[in-house]
Amino acid sequence: MKSVAILVFPGFQILDLAAIAAFELANASLERPFYKVELLSVDGGMVPSSSGVCVASKRLSTTMFDTLVMTGSLTIGPTPERLCRYLRSRKRSARRIASICTGAFGLADAGILDGRMVTTHWAFANELQKRHPLVKLMPDRIFIHDGQVWTSAGMTAGIDLMLALVEDDLGVDVARLVAKKMVVYHRRAGGQSQFSALLELEPKSDRIQQTLAHARANLRDPLSVEDLAEVAHLSPRQFSRAFKSETGQSPAHAIENLRVEAAREMIDAGNLALSVIAEESGFGDPERMRRAFLRSLGHPPQSMRRMARQNAAVQPGA
DSSP states (O other), X not given: OEEEEEEOOTTBOGGGGHHHHHHHHHHHHHTSOOEXXXXXXXXXXXXXXXXXXXXXXXXXXXXXXXXXXXXXXXXXXXXXXXXXXXXXXXXXXXXXXXXXXXXXXXXXXXXXXXXXXXXXXXXXXXXXXXXXXXXXXXXXXXXXXXXTEEEEOSTTHHHXXXXXXXXXXXXXXXXHHHHHHTTSOSOOOTTSOSOOHHHHHOOOSHHHHHHHHHHXXXXXXXXXXXXXXXXXXXXXXXXXXXXXXXXXXXXXXXXXXXXXXXXXXXXXXXXXXXXXXXXXXXXXXXXXXXXXXXXXXXXXXXXHHHHHHHHHHTSTXX
């Protein structure tokens, strides 16, 4: 049986406890207890989450655990020294040490992330890098695995991380079954971006939503304002005004971001030539794609490919 300790503290984000459901449902899927999960805190007893809901925990002890999971919070404070000492003392005995969201700050404060490739919630990435310059931060990842250390982005990305841990232990079929029981899409790949161009646009009307869906499905087409306006059943002038009013972006800017996102996904997914990716994503040629990447991401496609390969090299099964 694999023992799992989930570390909580006053003000922890209660959504991180979704980790328990992943392990519980893995046990149910196997019809036998494979995981035993305990909640730990510095002093034990009832620990309040940021929402005010309290959970019961056991006090830190000398008990050995296979996997340690550090939860995060909505605000970043100093990690208690007793907790840092505990994490350092368990670094050798635990097979895996993981963090969800800003739990990465706790691991970093304990010195566990120095020299490691890690991620965290996008809103706190710069602060993590500032406080811990030895960390190799990958701020645009859902989760990442470097040796015994696993870290995830914020909120629901912790579920993707837990499904990855289950897959690491029990295989893809069990992880897929657990994801199905949790009613979530089978876990997102660790290299997937934390951001979504469509989500950022947040169009209000069905007309603009449908136009964007059409654009996302037809990125190889020219997608001029006239083309998009025809899909929306508006004149080009009406469409441009409505689009900018609902999304805060011009149609051209939005389409470029959609193409960058699609190209980024293809770069992360495999070894297609950049010229092929440029064609498939609608840029037409690599130079046009390079300029768009620099505007949107601050890095050229070649750099993103190197980072994707580095990430793949430390992921399970690589």
